[in-house]
Amino acid sequence: MAAWGKRLAGVRGVLLDISGVLYDGGEDGGAPIRGSVEAVARLKQSRLKVRFCTNESQKSRQELVGLLRRQGFDISEGEVTAPAPATSLILKERGLRPHLLVHDGVRSEFGQIDTSNPNCVVIADAGEGFSYQNMNKAFRVLMELEKPVLISLGKGRYYKETSGLMLDVGAYMKALEYACGIEAEVVGKPSPEYFQSALKEMGVEAHEQAIMIGDDIVGDVGGAQRCGMRALQVRTGKFRPSDEQHPEVKADGYVDNLAEAVDLLLQHATK
Amino acid sequence: MAAWGKRLAGVRGVLLDISGVLYDGGEDGGAPIRGSVEAVARLKQSRLKVRFCTNESQKSRQELVGLLRRQGFDISEGEVTAPAPATSLILKERGLRPHLLVHDGVRSEFGQIDTSNPNCVVIADAGEGFSYQNMNKAFRVLMELEKPVLISLGKGRYYKETSGLMLDVGAYMKALEYACGIEAEVVGKPSPEYFQSALKEMGVEAHEQAIMIGDDIVGDVGGAQRCGMRALQVRTGKFRPSDEQHPEVKADGYVDNLAEAVDLLLQHATK
Numbered sequence: 305m306a307a308w309g310k311r312l313a314g315v316r317g318v319l320l321d322i323s324g325v326l327y328d329g330g331e332d333g334g335a336p337i338r339g340s341v342e343a344v345a346r347l348k349q350s351r352l353k354v355r356f357c358t359n360e361s362q363k364s365r366q367e368l369v370g371l372l373r374r375q376g377f378d379i380s381e382g383e384v385t386a387p388a389p390a391t392s393l394i395l396k397e398r399g400l401r402p403h404l405l406v407h408d409g410v411r412s413e414f415g416q417i418d419t420s421n422p423n424c425v426v427i428a429d430a431g432e433g434f435s436y437q438n439m440n441k442a443f444r445v446l447m448e449l450e451k452p453v454l455i456s457l458g459k460g461r462y463y464k465e466t467s468g469l470m471l472d473v474g475a476y477m478k479a480l481e482y483a484c485g486i487e488a489e490v491v492g493k494p495s496p497e498y499f500q501s502a503l504k505e506m507g508v509e510a511h512e513q514a515i516m517i518g519d520d521i522v523g524d525v526g527g528a529q530r531c532g533m534r535a536l537q538v539r540t541g542k543f544r545p546s547d548e549q550h551p552e553v554k555a556d557g558y559v560d561n562l563a564e565a566v567d568l569l570l571q572h573a574t575k
Numbered sequence: 576m577a578a579w580g581k582r583l584a585g586v587r588g589v590l591l592d593i594s595g596v597l598y599d600g601g602e603d604g605g606a607p608i609r610g611s612v613e614a615v616a617r618l619k620q621s622r623l624k625v626r627f628c629t630n631e632s633q634k635s636r637q638e639l640v641g642l643l644r645r646q647g648f649d650i651s652e653g654e655v656t657a658p659a660p661a662t663s664l665i666l667k668e669r670g671l672r673p674h675l676l677v678h679d680g681v682r683s684e685f686g687q688i689d690t691s692n693p694n695c696v697v698i699a700d701a702g703e704g705f706s707y708q709n710m711n712k713a714f715r716v717l718m719e720l721e722k723p724v725l726i727s728l729g730k731g732r733y734y735k736e737t738s739g740l741m742l743d744v745g746a747y748m749k750a751l752e753y754a755c756g757i758e759a760e761v762v763g764k765p766s767p768e769y770f771q772s773a774l775k776e777m778g779v780e781a782h783e784q785a786i787m788i789g790d791d792i793v794g795d796v797g798g799a800q801r802c803g804m805r806a807l808q809v810r811t812g813k814f815r816p817s818d819e820q821h822p823e824v825k826a827d828g829y830v831d832n833l834a835e836a837v838d839l840l841l842q843h844a845t846k
Contacts, residue, residue, distance in 0.1 A: 323702055423686065434707040440742050447740055462714065462753045471711050471754055478748035478753040483732045 311534065311556045313471055315515045317353040319528070320344070321386075321501070323360060324369070324519035324541015325562050326377060330466035333371055339563030341376040347566050350569045352573060355506040356384045357499070358517070359458035359492040359523065361428035361473065362407040365389055387457035387492040387500040388413035391426060392503030394491065400453065402426040405418075407433055407504075408467055415480040418451050420563050424453035426490075429473040441475065443494065446484045454480055458492030460523055464542040493520070494527020504529075515556075515573075517565050519543050526553035582805065582827045583843040586786045588624040588779030590770070590799070591615070593639070593655075594631060594734055595812015596791035596833050599646060601737035606640055608811050610834030612647040618837050619649055623844060626777040627655045628787070630769070630794065632699035632730035632744065634676040635659055644785040656773040657722065658728035658763040659684035662697060671724065674716045676709055695724035697761075698742040698751065700731075708756075709746065717755045725751055729763030731794055735813040748843040764791075765798020771806040774804075786827075786844075788836050790814050807836050 323329050325384055326344065327336045347354050356379060360368050365386045372379050373505045388410050395417050404414060407430050414426075425442045438524035446452040460472035492498055499510070508514045510532040518524020519541030528535040537547060539554040540562070549559055559565045577799045594600050597615065598607045619623050627650060631639050643650050644786050659681045666673055674684060674693035678701050685697075696713045700823070717723040731743035750761045763769055771782070779785045781803040789795020790812030799806040808818060808826040819829055830836040 350720070410606040413646070430707075432707045434710070436701075436703045436705040436742070439705070439746075440740075443742050444740055446734075457661040461756070462718075468710075469715055471714050471750070475710075475714075475750035475754040479750040483742055542606070543651075 310572075312515070312569055314512050315352065315505045315534070315569060316513040317355070317515075318347060319355055319357040319502055319506070319514065319516045319533075320347075320562070321493075321516070321520070321524050321541075322356055322358040322372070324543070325371060325538055326356075326534075328464060332466075333374075334466060335373045336377070338563060343562040343566040345378050346570065347498035350570055351409060352569065353506050354383070355510055357386065357493065357502040357503055358386050359460055361387050361410055361492070362431060363409045364412050364414075364451055366410060385498070385505065387498070389518060390458060390498065390501065391455060391491045392417060394455070395424075395426070400424045402453075402455070404441060405408065405429055405430055405433065405438055405442045408456075410511055413459045423449060423479070424455060426455045426457070427477055428454070428457035428472060430476075431470075433470075434476050439479065443480060443483050446480065448569060452484055452486050454484070454486055454488040454491050456488040458523070459488070459494075460520065462542065463492040464519075467540070492532065493518075493523045496527075496531050499528060499531045499533070500504035500555065502531075517562060517571070521547040521550050521553050521555065523559070525555045529556075530554070538562055538565060581843075583786070583840055585783050586623065586805070587784040587842040588630040588774070588777045588786075589618060589802070589840065590626055590773055590777070590785065590787045590790035591618075591833070592764075592787070592795050592812075593627055593629040593643070594789070595814070596788060597643060597692060598808055599628075599737055599799075599812060600647060603737070605647075605737060607646045607648070608832060610832055614833040616649050617841065621841055623780055623840065624777050624826055625654070627738075628764065628773040629655065629657050630731055632658050632681055632728035633702060633765070634680045635683050637683075637709060640682060655770070656767075656776065659699065661769065661772065662687060662726060662728060662762045665726070666695075666697070669696055671695045671726075673726070673797075676701055676704065677728075678702055678704055681816060685750070694720060695726060697726045697728070698714045698744060698748055698750070699728035702741075703743075706748050710750065714751060714754050716749065717757070723757050725755070725757060725759040727759040727761050729794070730759070730761045730765075732789065733813065735790075740813070764794045765801065767798075767802050770799060770802045770804070774802075784821040786840070788833060792818040792821050792824050792826065794825045800824070800827075809833055809836060 407427040459474035516528030730745035787799030
């Protein structure tokens with residue numbers, strides 16, 4: 305534990321993953337992870353800056369924040385970096401008209417976007433919406449484009465709900481990439497642009513100043529470290545013991561949960 | 576065309592792909608490709624040996640052959656190399672108990688296999704069976720195994736039905752590979768073992784003696800060539816004009832359909 309203190313010194317801003325760190329999702333809305341409501345409150349009372357950086361793409365930012373507030377979290381929409389609003393901006397900037405393969409819960413984020421005569425496909429965690437028919441429709445749209453553009457909201461392999469592990473959008477992104485012989489553009493972690501946009505909103509530099517706390521060894525920890533940030537993995541959410549022997553990614557620290565991470569940060573960060 | 580003759584000289588045995596070469600599949604059973612019924616008949620009347628080498632995994636071999644015979648093709652079960660019976664043998668040999676993610680039409684090929692307490696997943700072209708729920712179930716079975724074994728009946732990207740292009744099993748294989756961080760074992764084209772087993776049944780050597788005729792530039796043409804065979808691509812089925820400029824695979828020849836391939840073979844093969 306002695307080494308820990310050094311690694312956290314100088315942190316000024318904290319990026320928090322949401323699912324698996326704040327709460328475990330589920331059909332009933334899920335449940336907060338023990339100690340996380342208080343941990344967020346303590347962080348926000350400290351001198352550290354805090355921002356939430358999620359790959360949640362089944363819910364609109366409004367719906368997600370509402371759910372978390374009902375669970376007791378101190379969080380507002382303006383504090384959340386989420387892939388759907390980020391993608392919506394990109395579509396507008398580039399004049400792209402998407403065919404949407406997304407969950408109904410997030411469709412409102414694309415309310416202002418022209419979806420007629422599509423010239424790209426946007427894929428997000430559609431859950432049950434990943435039927436063969438819907439996947440085949442997205443595939444056919446891509447195959448009919450001269451230069452197929454596939455935008456994926458994150459590329460997670462799986463996540464954990466109260467009922468167990470769930471396939472995430474990354475698996476379906478890979479399916480379309482392979483079938484069409486193309487490479488998707490990822491909006492979300494671990495894309496460096498995505499982390500940078502969250503850091504910019506927080507006003508903190510990646511190097512020396514920022515730390516990511518997440519449950520995904522590759523998407524959260526590896527992605528943040530490639531941006532020059534430090535990163536902790538929590539042993540909640542989709543964490544699996546084998547993550548601590550991951551062949552490519554080593555977190556700056558492993559903690560039992562967000563509460564322990566915050567204990568350590570408040571003790572060591574600003575020293 | 577002058578170069579053509581030389582390339583076909585010495586051929587003694589012909590491997591024929593079925594879907595997209597003999598017929599185009601479809602919900603109504605599909606329809607024979609113009610000239611293919613007669614082309615198969617002419618081949619079988621010649622001195623050339625003929626075998627059918629398919630990745631069809633939605634139907635049992637019995638059902639497939641019945642369908643083709645009703646369309647007028649001269650074909651029997653013993654002449655067909657198909658992935659499901661080949662997989663069934665492998666499962667028995669290795670004592671594997673599969674969780675089956677397959678089309679109902681091919682389930683009978685696994686009738687003699689113990690599927691209790693599964694220690695592997697077998698995935699085939701399940702069509703509408705590729706629901707999120709079924710994919711997630713296969714994913715969870717794999718994640719619970721200490722050494723996950725995934726066997727995929729072929730790894731095609733897509734195929735063509737009368738209604739249009741259809742996502743094939745390869746896309747879903749890639750999804751599970753990515754989600755679980757594993758590599759599937761492929762039974763079917765383009766696996767070299769699979770081509771070799773078909774050639775062995777025909778009693779013909781890959782080098783010098785054998786040619787593959789298929790509509791898939793990668794699975795049929797590229798796969799056969801890697802085994803030392805020659806290969807022709809037909810401009811039927813899933814053929815797309817861009818295949819003739821494929822960055823990695825160049826067929827020994829491109830023909831409009833099986834009828835043209837047989838014309839050329841009968842003219843040049845045994846010279």
